[in-house]
Amino acid sequence: MGAPGLSAFVAFAVGVTTILSLLLGDNPALFGDQPGSGELARRLAAPGDVLLQLAVIVVAISLIIGIANLLYVHVGRLARGRFYSAVVLASFAFTIFWYVTRRGDTSLLEAVQVPIESALAALLFLSLALGGARVLQKRADLWGLLFVAVTLIALLGSLPLAELAPLKAWNDWLMAVPVSAGARAILLGIALGAVVTGLRALLGQDRSYRG
C-alpha cells in the first residue's frame, strides 16, 4: 500500500472510529438493561476520547509552531531591513519581558491591546456607514434601493424613540421572519456542507489531510 493509500486508510479509520465512539460511547441506554452495558459504553467511548485529546494536543502544538514560524519569518525580514518586522519583534520581546518581570501582570493587554482593537472595531462603524451611503453609486437598481430601504428600517427601527414606533414594528417583523429564515437557511447549509465535507474526507475523495 503506497503512501496515499495509507494516509487515506488512516484518515478513514480514525474518522470512523471517532464517529462510532461518539455515537455509541457513554450511552448505556443503547444496549438496554443488559449487565455490563455501562462498562461496554465506557469502553466504546475510550477510543474517541483518546483521539480527541490527541487532536487537541496536535492543534495546541501547531499553535506553538505558528508562533515560532512567525518569529522566524520576521527575523528573516528584519535581516532585509524591514522596519515593521523590527516593531513586531521588539513588541514580542517587550511583552515577554514585561510578563516575566512583573510576575504575570497583564495590564499591558488592557492598556494597549484592548484599546487598539476596540478602536479598530469602532472604525468599522464609520466604514459601514460610508459604504452604506454609496450603495446606489455602485448599483443603482431595484435591489440597491431595497437594500438601502431595509438598512434604514433596521437602523431607525432599533432606535429608542417613541416617534419611530411604526418602524420598530417593521424592524421586529424583519428580524422575526426574513432574517430568521435566512439564519436557518445558513445553518442548514452549514450542516449539509459539514456532512458532505466529512464524507468526502472519510471516503478519500477529499485528501486535504495529505498536506
Add this chain to the structure above:
Amino acid sequence: MSEDFNWLDYAEPEESAPEPPRRRRRFAPRLPRLPQLRRPARPRLPRLPSLPALRRRSALPPAQRSATDLISDQAERPLDELDERLQLLRERSVDSAQGAATPQPALYDVDEVLATPEVARKPGGIISAVALSKAQERQVELLKDIVGGAQADEGGDRRVKPSRALFSLGAAPRILASVMLFLVAALPFASSDFSQGDLPPADFPAERSGPAAVYNALDTLSRGEYALVALEYGPTAAGELDAFAELVLRQLFARGAKPLIVSSNPIAIARAQNIIRRLAPAEASAAGGLRAGLDYHILRYLPGGSLGLRELSENFGAVARVSHKGALTGLELDSLDDLAAIALIAERADDLRNWAEQVATELRQTRLLAFTGYSAAPLAQVYADSADAIAGVIIGYRDAFTYGEKLQREFSTVNPAPTQPTVIPTATATTPVYDEPTATVAPSMTVPALVTDLPPPTPEPPLADTTPISDLPPATVDPGLRATDPSAESGQAQAERPLASATPLPSATATLATMRIVEVISPREVRIRRGPTTVDDILRLARAGDRFEALGANADASWYKIALGDGLEGWIAEFLVEAKTVTVAEFVASQAEASARLPDENYHLRWDFIVSLGKNRPRIYQAPAPPASDSAAFVLNRDRSAEIPRLAAMTLGTIAAALVIALGNVFYAFGALRSRRRVSNDG
C-alpha cells in the same frame, strides 16, 4: 511579408506599448540592512548531466529519448512547407503587428453575413462616449442577458459614473461624514444635554421570556454551586460584551456561586483575571478580595475551536482539573451536568453555533444561557427558539443595561446601597429615574416610569450561611494523637475535633489552648489521600510549610489523619511531615498566611501527576471557599457612570449613520437619474 522574417527577433512596436502606471510609493521606512543570517544547508540536488552526455543522447533511438529531447532537435520547418492557411495567418499577424494601415474587419470572414452596425461616437465621458439608438440599446440589453455572468468589467458593470464637474468632490464628503459621525457619537460623553431617546426598560418585557429565564437561572444558584462562564470574545468586542461578563460574574459572586471561566480564545483567558480584579474591590469580600482557586477558577485554554469544545463536553473532568496556568484546580467535576448553569458570552455567530452544536447537545440537566452582541443576534435567536438546552438569549448593550438595573434593584432591597436612589425632576417626567447618583437627565430626554411602577420590595431571606459564631460547638482540644481505624468515617472524629481547623476562629479560650498539628517538611509537593494507602484517591496537594490539624493516626502510625477544613479529612504519610504541638493562635496565624497565597501559585502541575491522570484518574477535592460577608457588595459597587452616555451615544450614532446613508444614496440616485436622462436625450 519577407521569407527571412525572424520570429525570435520580432518585438511589438515601442510606440504602441503604453507606459505602466507609476506605483504610489508606500510609507515603509527601512532599516539599514543587517548581515544575512546563515541559512540552513539545503539538500544537494543531483548533478546535472554534462553537455557531452546530452549530445550522446541524440544518438539514441527515438524510443529511448524523452519528448523534450525530440522537440529540441526539431529544426524549423521552411515556410514553403507550411499549409496555405497557416501561411495566410502568419502573414496577417505580421502585418497587423507591424502596424499595417489597412483596418482589419471586426469579425473574420463574417462581415459579409453580419454587418458591423453604425455606431455614433462623440467626445465626452465614459458613459456618453458611445451613443446608441433605442434599438441598439435593446440589443445590448439582450446580449447582456444572454451573456449573463460573463459580463466584462467595462461593459457589464452597471456603475453609473457621474460627470466630474458636478459630482466629483473627491474625499471631502467622506471626511465630512466621518467627522460628523465621530462628533455625534462623542457628544453625549461631553454633556448630558445631547442625550436623546428612552432608556432601556428596568425589567425585561413579558413577551420576551428568554432574557427573564436567563436572569432567573443565574439568580437561583445557591452558595457553593459551580457555574461555567465561557468568555468567547476578543478585545474587539470588549466594549459591548465586557458588560455582560461583569454582570454575570457579579451575580454569581453575590449568590455565593463559583464561576469556572473557560474560553477557546486565548486573549479572553488572559483578560479574565483582569475582569475579576475590576469587579472585586477589597471591600467586597471578607477575605480582602476574590481568590483564584477558591472563589473562582480560570480553566485552561481550549485550543482547536469546535474541537476544543467537543473535548470540553466529552472530558469536562480533565479540563476542569487544570487551571490556565497549568496548576491543579482540585475540582471534582465529572461532566457538564455537574454544573448549575453555563453562561456563554459570545462575540461571533460561529462561536455560538459551536457551543450550541458541541456542548448544548450533550447537556441533560444543565441549561445554556447565551449572551451575545447585535451581530450574532439572528443566529442566537434561532438557537434559543429551537434548542431545548438553551434557556434564552440576551442581546446587546441595551439588554445588558436592563440586566444590570434589575440586578441592582433586587439586591438593593436586600442590602440597600450606600447611595440612595436619586430622584431628579425633569421637565417632561416627574417619575424617578434609575438610582444613578451622577446621572443627569436632559429636558429632552423621555424618562420612563420605572421605580415607582414596581411592586414594593419584598424582603428576601439572608443570602449567606449566617451561622453565628456563638452557635458553634465549643472547642475541645485533644493534646495527643488517637489511634483511629482508617475505615471509620469522621462522625466521632468530628465531634471530638477542635474548633481550629482550616479556618479556625480565634476566641478567648481557643487562643490559649494548644493543639496537635502536622507540618509538611518534604521539599517536594506531597499528596493528601482519602485513605492511609498510596492507592487511595488524591484529595489535595500540599507543599513544605503547610500545616494541618492532626486528628489521629493509623495502627502503625505511618499515616496521619488530618483535617482539611469544612469537615473534610485526609491522610498524609508520616515521613513527609513533622508532628508538633502549637497554640491555637499560632495555628490561626499560620493558616491566614497560607490562605493569602494563591493556590495557583502554590501547586504547579507536575509530570508525575500528568502521568497519573491517564492511569487512576485520581479524585481531587477542593474545599469550598468561606462565605463572603457582604455578598450584595459585588452588585452594588458597580460603577455605572458611563452607561447612560454610552446609550445616548448609541442612539445618536445610529441616527447619524441613518442620515448619512439616506443623504448619500439620494445624492447618488439623483446623479444616476441625471446621467440616464442625458443619455436618453442624446439618443
